[in-house]
Amino acid sequence: MTMWFDVDTGPKARTTDRGTSHAAAASVRQETITRTKVHILDALQDGNKTSEEIESYVRAYAGFRVSPSGLRTRRSELEKAGFVKATEAHALTDSGRRCTEFAITAAGIKELNRVEQG
Numbered sequence: 001m002t003m004w005f006d007v008d009t010g011p012k013a014r015t016t017d018r019g020t021s022h023a024a025a026a027s028v029r030q031e032t033i034t035r036t037k038v039h040i041l042d043a044l045q046d047g048n049k050t051s052e053e054i055e056s057y058v059r060a061y062a063g064f065r066v067s068p069s070g071l072r073t074r075r076s077e078l079e080k081a082g083f084v085k086a087t088e089a090h091a092l093t094d095s096g097r098r099c100t101e102f103a104i105t106a107a108g109i110k111e112l113n114r115v116e117q118g
Contacts, residue, residue, distance in 0.1 A: 036066050036074045041083060041112040044104035050091050051075065051099065075102065083108030 036058065043049055043057035055071050066074075078084040082105060089101040104112070 033074065035062065035064070036071065037078055037083075038112065038115055040071065040075055040078060041104055041108050044084065044102060044108070045112070048087055048089060048101040048103045050093065050101055052093055054102070078108065081107075083111055 039058045039062045040054055042061070043054050049057065051068070051072060054075065055066075055068055058066055058071060075084060079086070079102075084102050085105050087101045087103050090098050091101055093099050
């Protein structure tokens with residue numbers, strides 16, 4: 001299987017985390033990680049989004065459940081790879097807190113096109 005988005009792709013738990021966190025990390029499949037990253041990039045194709053908006057998009061279109069912390073981890077990995085970037089724009093969360101909007105980069109668009117073409 002081709003490995004896309006080759007930055008920090010493995011599931012993780014901190015050494016200080018409880019055993020349940022390590023068990024959860026061990027249960028995550030690489031295919032799910034890759035599909036989640038594709039959905040995040042896809043969500044950002046039509047404009048900047050907050051983490052909450054990315055989560056709503058993925059829940060609506062992915063066909064599988066991803067935790068909010070899992071989505072933040074995958075988004076962070078995409079940032080490290082240069083496929084997503086934090087913007088200067090800010091929005092409000094559903095609870096009224098200020099948050100960052102994220103955008104897909106030119107490299108992210110190129111990678112998404114490569115992945116979708118198989």
